[in-house]
Amino acid sequence: MKELGEGFVHLSTAHGANCNRRHIEEVIYPPPVEPKKLVLSLVEWMDESLVDEITPKLIGDWPNTYTFTKALTEYLVQQEKGGLNVAIVRPSIVGASWQEPFPGWIDNFNGTSGFLIAAGKGIIRTVKCNLEAVADIIPVDVAINLILAAGWYTAVHNLKTDFDETTEDP
Template structure:
């Protein structure tokens, strides 16, 4: 059997995605013929029209590849496997194993460093993450199913969690914050504080005050101390990387999982245990803690024995953050008192009220 690994988002221009191959607007052979004689500039000009309301060429070419296989299904024993957003492992080889920055791993690493603090996204929207070992186990079972139970039709399998064990971007925000506050990374630059918002205006305001200005301030401190400024460049790269995910964090889809259910029912209890891909078994708080620790161990190459040192660094950042906030509050308040009559009147009222309360406290204490 020829098992083709696609993506659950290859037909993201449709909100309800069934386990079938969708016909693309342009036939694969016509697209291939056009690529033979068109130069790069012409293709770049025509790309937005060709992909239509899909967000990028990746999802479009995945759909094209699926249809090309569908057209040749009589000659090839093809089966299509569509995972959603592949993340760290749930159990195998160890919980939290991951070896790249793809998908949510890059987001979580930036959150752990404190460099990514605001993202466009639906707080209540589905974050359809699938652990890599769950996807791998299901791929093996899918191949077995199509050898033992042959079918004349080309079968498509969705490997997704959204309809069977929902996990939201808001849960990711909260759980990643809790995990990285409990187990910070050694390279933490700011206090982890991720936030998802659907408001364009609020997002841009937060990016300015929580990403851009602090990056320039930290670079200025690096320059003064004789080190090479890096934070502005990091923020530029981070914004481009996160921007490519905006479409997926602000929208959600319904994926049919009928073939997944049927496959589980065909397997023996022993096989279901050995090749576990039952997404209902995932406990998201446990998974996210393992994921964040896995990023620390396997991606950032940090030793867990250094956690105490990382926690001390985070506490120092918390003290600095508190001191800066107090300084800014006093500076702004002093400016308002000196420039705005209403603020000055309010300050005098509050100060007078506080003085009267303190004067009455000894009398209250004596009477009691």
């Protein structure tokens, strides 16, 4: 049995950090701006109104600051990991549980769960959507089990994979 080492798991999202890409590989894409320089050189000394004014230009083709900062964070984790074994887990849309603590368990009505409940109760009756699209929902207990397994695997194995490289836009 291998000895458990140190590892770090960063929880990201499948569609958040790279939502501006048509096809997403299991790699870290370099952001258009260096995360440390953005914070140290700009955001720390600028007043809030100026940050608000330049934000649309900074985030480029990301739809909002949430997804943009997801991309910055993934890149920063890769750059700052040093010798630490790191995994980035990118679950898709997280929904109600499959089995644990019991089937259908949720602790809030945010996001997808709230939408599905509202549709089920008849509050939402129509939705404009792409009928060809797939809503890739993963049960919360499956996502958590994946995160735990990734943490164990990362701590046990010295991972030197594509994670150590970045990829330019395909």
